Amino acid sequence: MPRIQIDIAGRLDHLAILDENGWLDKTLEPEIPPELLIKLHRIMLLSRRFDERLLNLQRQGRIGTFGPIKGQEAAQLGAVALLRDSDWMVPCFREMAAMLWRGTPLEGVILTYGGFNEGGRIPDNQNDLPIAIPVASQLLHAVGLAWAIKYRQKDDIAMVFFGDGATSEGDFHEALNFAGVFQAPVIFVCQNNQWAISIPRSKQTRAKTLAQKAFAYGVPGIQVDGNDILAVYTAAKEAVDRARQGGGPTMIECITYRMMMHTTADDPRRYRTEEEVEKWAKRDPLSRFQKYLTVKGLLVPEKIDVLEKEVETEIQEAVNRAEKQMKNLTDPLHMFEHHFADMPVNVLDQQQELAQELAEQKEEQSNG
Amino acid sequence: MAKMTMVQAINTALRQEMEKDDRVIVLGEDVGRDGGVFRVTDGLIDEFGEQRVVDTPLAESGIVGTSIGMAVYGLRPVCEIQFSGFSYYNFHQIESHAARLRWRSQGRYSVPMVLRAPYGAGVRALEHHSESKEAFYAHIPGLKMVIPSSPRTARALLLSAIRDPDPVIFFESKALYRAFREEVPEEEETIPLGTSQVVQEGKDLTMVAYGAMMRPTLEAAALLKDRDGIDAEVIDLLTIAPLDDELFTQSVRKTGRALVIHEAHRSFGPGAEIVARIMEKSFFYLEAPVARVTGFDIIVPLFSRENSYLPTVTRILTAAHKTLDT
Ligand SMILES: Cc1ncc(C[n+]2csc(CCOP(=O)(O)OP(=O)(O)O)c2C)c(N)n1
Numbered sequence: 001m002p003r004i005q006i007d008i009a010g011r012l013d014h015l016a017i018l019d020e021n022g023w024l025d026k027t028l029e030p031e032i033p034p035e036l037l038i039k040l041h042r043i044m045l046l047s048r049r050f051d052e053r054l055l056n057l058q059r060q061g062r063i064g065t066f067g068p069i070k071g072q073e074a075a076q077l078g079a080v081a082l083l084r085d086s087d088w089m090v091p092c093f094r095e096m097a098a099m100l101w102r103g104t105p106l107e108g109v110i111l112t113y114g115g116f117n118e119g120g121r122i123p124d125n126q127n128d129l130p131i132a133i134p135v136a137s138q139l140l141h142a143v144g145l146a147w148a149i150k151y152r153q154k155d156d157i158a159m160v161f162f163g164d165g166a167t168s169e170g171d172f173h174e175a176l177n178f179a180g181v182f183q184a185p186v187i188f189v190c191q192n193n194q195w196a197i198s199i200p201r202s203k204q205t206r207a208k209t210l211a212q213k214a215f216a217y218g219v220p221g222i223q224v225d226g227n228d229i230l231a232v233y234t235a236a237k238e239a240v241d242r243a244r245q246g247g248g249p250t251m252i253e254c255i256t257y258r259m260m261m262h263t264t265a266d267d268p269r270r271y272r273t274e275e276e277v278e279k280w281a282k283r284d285p286l287s288r289f290q291k292y293l294t295v296k297g298l299l300v301p302e303k304i305d306v307l308e309k310e311v312e313t314e315i316q317e318a319v320n321r322a323e324k325q326m327k328n329l330t331d332p333l334h335m336f337e338h339h340f341a342d343m344p345v346n347v348l349d350q351q352q353e354l355a356q357e358l359a360e361q362k363e364e365q366s367n368g
Numbered sequence: 369m370a371k372m373t374m375v376q377a378i379n380t381a382l383r384q385e386m387e388k389d390d391r392v393i394v395l396g397e398d399v400g401r402d403g404g405v406f407r408v409t410d411g412l413i414d415e416f417g418e419q420r421v422v423d424t425p426l427a428e429s430g431i432v433g434t435s436i437g438m439a440v441y442g443l444r445p446v447c448e449i450q451f452s453g454f455s456y457y458n459f460h461q462i463e464s465h466a467a468r469l470r471w472r473s474q475g476r477y478s479v480p481m482v483l484r485a486p487y488g489a490g491v492r493a494l495e496h497h498s499e500s501k502e503a504f505y506a507h508i509p510g511l512k513m514v515i516p517s518s519p520r521t522a523r524a525l526l527l528s529a530i531r532d533p534d535p536v537i538f539f540e541s542k543a544l545y546r547a548f549r550e551e552v553p554e555e556e557e558t559i560p561l562g563t564s565q566v567v568q569e570g571k572d573l574t575m576v577a578y579g580a581m582m583r584p585t586l587e588a589a590a591l592l593k594d595r596d597g598i599d600a601e602v603i604d605l606l607t608i609a610p611l612d613d614e615l616f617t618q619s620v621r622k623t624g625r626a627l628v629i630h631e632a633h634r635s636f637g638p639g640a641e642i643v644a645r646i647m648e649k650s651f652f653y654l655e656a657p658v659a660r661v662t663g664f665d666i667i668v669p670l671f672s673r674e675n676s677y678l679p680t681v682t683r684i685l686t687a688a689h690k691t692l693d694t
């Protein structure tokens with residue numbers, strides 16, 4: 001009865017294609033149609049500027065708490081670029097770039113952070129779930145969507161986003177296990193931005209990588225430079241192609257960085273150094289992508305200026321529309337809606353109770 | 369001792385108890401270096417080190433499940449769940465084990481742990497950050513459910529909770545964390561769990577509330593006095609379960625009228641239990657139906673409408689007058 005080594009895992013790669021300065025490893029360059037590259041760049045720029053604008057709005061008290069995405073644009077866009085409209089995208093709460101790519105209107109994002117439930121409405125033709133704040137809970141929904149897709153024998157897929165911190169929750173492990181057992185066509189895209197509020201990745205798990213956790217469930221995993229959109233795209237393409245052909249799930253760990261505070265309520269100076277942030281600033285996904293596109297002849301500096309102006313206008317118009325909507329949505333009676341297909345009697349009664357109270361107050365004020 | 373906010377008072381209780389008792393350890397997400405997202409555990413890691421003030425991985429079931437094990441072994445874990453709205457991953461550990469191990473082992477084991485969590489609306493937060501679901505916990509046999517209403521009661525109740533031989537859920541109102549300061553005595557002070565307090569005596573109407581709702585309730589009581597000369601008796605429950613019905617029974621028998629105020633949803637909320645006790649024990653003393661002013665039976669809306677969800681002074685006054693006019 002010998003003691004023999006079991007060969008458990010597949011191989012774990014780390015993939016990077018653009019270096020820190022945006023120079024390309026030609027042998028690894030993916031084939032991406034120029035129109036797609038140009039669109040990806042436009043949405044990346046839009047998300048960057050919109051993120052900055054949201055932070056301004058928050059600082060001015062015009063919206064509430066929000067979690068900036070700066071630094072994670074490539075780790076999101078490189079993956080969602082592979083999705084078709086009939087596929088499903090399941091975000092957590094820091095996937096604004098992915099959401100914009102899929103068609104979420106800017107004003108929806110502003111409305112949500114402005115404290116209006118109305119912002120959560122997903123456009124009818126967009127197969128995405130709303131943001132999910134309870135960490136890791138949404139992974140199982142993506143597996144369920146993918147499982148249902150398989151049941152219906154479609155070649156669509158589901159793609160789910162989550163952070164490094166999420167890999168510590170039980171739901172993460174249940175999701176990977178179910179996906180593996182049922183060979184569901186789901187892509188797990190981990191945004192390893194090195195921090196879960198104040199907890200560094202090194203304290204989240206003793207494991208060397210997050211991607212290797214997939215192996216325990218018989219699921220392929222790969223680690224990529226998440227600030228390199230070409231690497232994210234390449235890994236996502238392999239995973240998506242495999243899933244569409246019945247090859248089941250994949251986990252992609254994107255190594256990226258949360259450049260800003262966790263949310264606007266957080267003060268990262270309490271737990272991390274400015275040097276660390278500066279080091280990551282040099283790996284900025286946007287400037288690396290711009291460098292690549294410029295060398296490739298798809299972008300010239302004047303074009304970037306034009307795009308900056310376009311994007312600024314688009315954002316300004318969305319802010320105007322959203323603020324106008326927020327002014328028109330003040331009626332609190334809306335808060336009773338969308339709990340059931342048919343409002344139960346107790347809720348209806350309570351809605352009327354509040355309506356009457358508001359009417360009486362109005363009358364008092366006009367008499368008063 | 370100085371005037372303190374509720375955050376400082378809870379921090380003080382933790383610090384004093386940790387100095388005194390090395391069985392006490394604090395664990396949770398971001399409670400160490402960051403001092404907790406509300407800074408309740410600020411500075412504790414510097415004073416007591418990483419063995420006793422522990423930044424855990426992001427896993428509520430992990431935090432509570434391991435706390436149960438430590439408590440059985442003889443430690444006194446005080447774990448923080450970052451927001452009560454994220455306490456559902458750990459709900460299973462609380463309901464299935466923390467609340468049951470004494471019973472299941474027929475008295476051999478006990479689970480002397482505290483689960484602290486911020487609850488309630490009113491701080492312009494995101495979804496899941498504004499709930500008031502104490503009824504979930506109050507419903508569980510084997511569990512105590514405590515909600516302080518001020519810095520002083522928070523300090524005194526937390527000490528009692530840590531020393532309690534059984535598991536205690538300790539909800540802290542985010543809206544009260546920095547709302548006001550209060551003198552908190554230097555010398556140790558505790559409030560026995562399961563006891564309510566009369567905070568204002570009166571003869572015309574009994575008002576029962578707790579936690580963040582004590583403020584609008586007391587404000588309404590003051591207005592009733594000033595405007596209409598009505599003397600309301602105001603009772604602060606402090607512990608939701610086990611419910612102390614002694615004081616409000618006495619009070620209702622005196623006033624004949626009662627109003628219960630909470631920000632939790634109305635249906636099956638703590639108010640339902642309080643009203644039932646009043647019906648059971650004081651029915652023949654009542655002059656009017658008992659009234660409830662509560663959060664509505666809807667998911668707490670995002671913050672632009674949260675003030676419409678919450679009981680307000682106006683709503684409390686309207687209900688009080690309705691009761692008094694009957
Ligand atoms: C179940 C649960 N517990 C706690 C929280 C509070 N919380 C919000 S985000 C966060 C950290 C998440 O870290 P990570 O998964 O790495 O995502 P990131 O914020 O870095 O994008 C925590 C603890 C939550 N939202 N849900």
Ligand SMILES: [Mg+2]
Pocket residue numbers: 163164165191192193194195196197
């Ligand atoms: Mg993270």
